[in-house]
Structure formats: C-alpha cells, structure tokens
Amino acid sequence: MSEAFQLRRHRRARRVTLRVKADASLVVTAPPRVPERVIRDFLAERADWIERARGRLQAVRDQRPEHLNDTHPNTIELPAIGRVLDIRYAEGDRPRWRARGVDCIELQAAEASDDARALLIDLLKAMARGSLEPRVLEFAERHGLKPGRITWRNQVSRWGSCAASGNLSLNVRLLLLDRDVCDYVLLHELAHLEHPNHSRAFWAKVEAMCPDYKLRERALKAASRAMPVWVTG
Ligand SMILES: [Zn+2]
Structure with missing residues (x-):
C-alpha cells in the first residue's frame, strides 16, 4: 500500500520525520537529498504508528462538538x-x-x-x-x-x-x-x-x-x- 503524503524538503532537517495532521493526512519532512523510495519505506515501516495516531485523532474528534x-x-x-x-x-x-x-x-x-x-x-x-x-x-x-x-x-x-x-x-x-x-x-x-x-x-x-x-x-x-x-x- 502506498500512502499519499505531503513532502517538505528542509535544508536543515537531519532526518526524515512524520506528522499526522488534524485532517488525518500525512506530512513528511526530509533533508534535501533523501530519495523518495527511502521515504516510502519509512512510511511503510510506520504504518502501525500512523494508524494509531489517526485512531487517537478520531477519538478526539468524536468527543468534540461537531462545530469545533x-x-x-x-x-x-x-x-x-x-x-x-x-x-x-x-x-x-x-x-x-x-x-x-x-x-x-x-x-x-x-x-x-x-x-x-x-x-x-x-x-x-x-x-x-x-x-x-x-x-x-x-x-x-x-x-x-x-x-x-x-x-x-x-x-x-x-x-x-x-x-x-x-x-x-x-x-x-x-x-x-x-x-x-x-x-x-x-x-x-x-x-x-x-x-x-x-x-x-x-x-x-x-x-x-x-x-x-x-x-x-x-x-x-x-x-x-x-x-x-x-x-x-
Ligand atoms: Zn503569569
């Protein structure tokens, strides 16, 4: 499975980092020259973590009044x-x-x-x-x-x-x-x-x-x- 994600290249980034945003989409921050293949492997390794993070977000959303x-x-x-x-x-x-x-x-x-x-x-x-x-x-x-x-x-x-x-x-x-x-x-x-x-x-x-x-x-x-x-x- 390959996930869609937003890639941000940062000159000062030392390593690849991952964030799950409030709308459940993924943002990956990476140093300039890390190949996309490496980033995809990184995401695949963290599939469980991503799922858990999304589950937590959903739980928070479910508890909040809808208009928030x-x-x-x-x-x-x-x-x-x-x-x-x-x-x-x-x-x-x-x-x-x-x-x-x-x-x-x-x-x-x-x-x-x-x-x-x-x-x-x-x-x-x-x-x-x-x-x-x-x-x-x-x-x-x-x-x-x-x-x-x-x-x-x-x-x-x-x-x-x-x-x-x-x-x-x-x-x-x-x-x-x-x-x-x-x-x-x-x-x-x-x-x-x-x-x-x-x-x-x-x-x-x-x-x-x-x-x-x-x-x-x-x-x-x-x-x-x-x-x-x-x-x-
Ligand atoms: Zn004070």
Missing part, C-alpha cells in the same frame, strides 16, 4: 469582543482574506484547510489589534501600568506572556473566550509588569484588579479544551 471540527467555518464567534463574523469562500489566484461588509469576511483560494487556517489566524490578528489592543491599553492606564510593544500570536500552550522589557505577547485565541475570561488574561499579563513571577504579591495585584480571578482561571482551563480546529489545526 469544522476546518472551513461559515461563522466565527468572537465573544471577547462581542462580534460574530460570517465567513464566505471564493475562488482566487492566491490565498487572502478581505472584508465584504461590517461582519462579513471573504476567504479566497482557501480550499486547503492549512490555507483557510492561516487566513483565519491572520484575520484574528487584525481583529485583536483593532479591538483587544485598545482594551489592554485602557486597563493599563486604569491600573497605572505601562506595557511595551504588544505582539499577537497563535500559540498552542500559552495565552500570553510578559517579557522583562515590558513587551507583551498575547494569543489571538483570546478573541474566542468569553469577555470576562479574556479580560482576566489581559489583566494577568499586565500584572506581570509589576511582578515578573507568580509570587503572592503578584496574585494580590491580580486580585485587586480582578477580584473573581479564580473563577475566570477555571473557565480559562475549560475553554482551552474547546478551541475549534480552524484555529488549532
């Missing part, structure tokens, strides 16, 4: 900023997104789930810069804190971080949280400007800005497990 498994959503909800966007799909010569009205976004040439995801992440970054960043600055001013530059990323394992320089890195996935939970993360990162640790003094600062932070922290953990596949991949 959609790689090409028709609407995306951004509770943190109280917006719901209609997403339309159109043909195009290259992947890109454009606004088609106040709450309507068109994705062009986004048939591949990776392309759709990259465009939606890019859209989230634009939304975060426009709608969440002003809130970060407003909170900062209200609590007498002075953040540096703000960068928006789509991170797997952190909602935000605060560098020693005062620059903040925030996760675009915050847009998908309930507003009070999102605000807690913003306040948490801002509190790090005063306390670059999780000391007692830090939590006291958080509590002063956000008295029910423990509830929100719990909601945050639950929300991390309910991110849609169009953002997590």
Whole structure:
C-alpha cells in the first residue's frame, strides 16, 4: 500500500520525520537529498504508528462538538469582543482574506484547510489589534501600568506572556473566550509588569484588579479544551 503524503524538503532537517495532521493526512519532512523510495519505506515501516495516531485523532474528534471540527467555518464567534463574523469562500489566484461588509469576511483560494487556517489566524490578528489592543491599553492606564510593544500570536500552550522589557505577547485565541475570561488574561499579563513571577504579591495585584480571578482561571482551563480546529489545526 502506498500512502499519499505531503513532502517538505528542509535544508536543515537531519532526518526524515512524520506528522499526522488534524485532517488525518500525512506530512513528511526530509533533508534535501533523501530519495523518495527511502521515504516510502519509512512510511511503510510506520504504518502501525500512523494508524494509531489517526485512531487517537478520531477519538478526539468524536468527543468534540461537531462545530469545533469544522476546518472551513461559515461563522466565527468572537465573544471577547462581542462580534460574530460570517465567513464566505471564493475562488482566487492566491490565498487572502478581505472584508465584504461590517461582519462579513471573504476567504479566497482557501480550499486547503492549512490555507483557510492561516487566513483565519491572520484575520484574528487584525481583529485583536483593532479591538483587544485598545482594551489592554485602557486597563493599563486604569491600573497605572505601562506595557511595551504588544505582539499577537497563535500559540498552542500559552495565552500570553510578559517579557522583562515590558513587551507583551498575547494569543489571538483570546478573541474566542468569553469577555470576562479574556479580560482576566489581559489583566494577568499586565500584572506581570509589576511582578515578573507568580509570587503572592503578584496574585494580590491580580486580585485587586480582578477580584473573581479564580473563577475566570477555571473557565480559562475549560475553554482551552474547546478551541475549534480552524484555529488549532
Ligand atoms: Zn503569569
């Protein structure tokens, strides 16, 4: 049996590696000169592993509400900023997104789930810069804190971080949280400007800005497990 796979040649790759993507397809990364025959042998040897990985993915998908498994959503909800966007799909010569009205976004040439995801992440970054960043600055001013530059990323394992320089890195996935939970993360990162640790003094600062932070922290953990596949991949 020979499996279809996507081959990525990387100059700096030392060996052949394999990944099963969320849509169950295979991505092989290989050094430039490894022959395709060697790659096919590699895949054949790992047929069991691939099957197990797909089984695990399927199990995860089966447990999730169906709408979280959609790689090409028709609407995306951004509770943190109280917006719901209609997403339309159109043909195009290259992947890109454009606004088609106040709450309507068109994705062009986004048939591949990776392309759709990259465009939606890019859209989230634009939304975060426009709608969440002003809130970060407003909170900062209200609590007498002075953040540096703000960068928006789509991170797997952190909602935000605060560098020693005062620059903040925030996760675009915050847009998908309930507003009070999102605000807690913003306040948490801002509190790090005063306390670059999780000391007692830090939590006291958080509590002063956000008295029910423990509830929100719990909601945050639950929300991390309910991110849609169009953002997590
Ligand atoms: Zn922290």
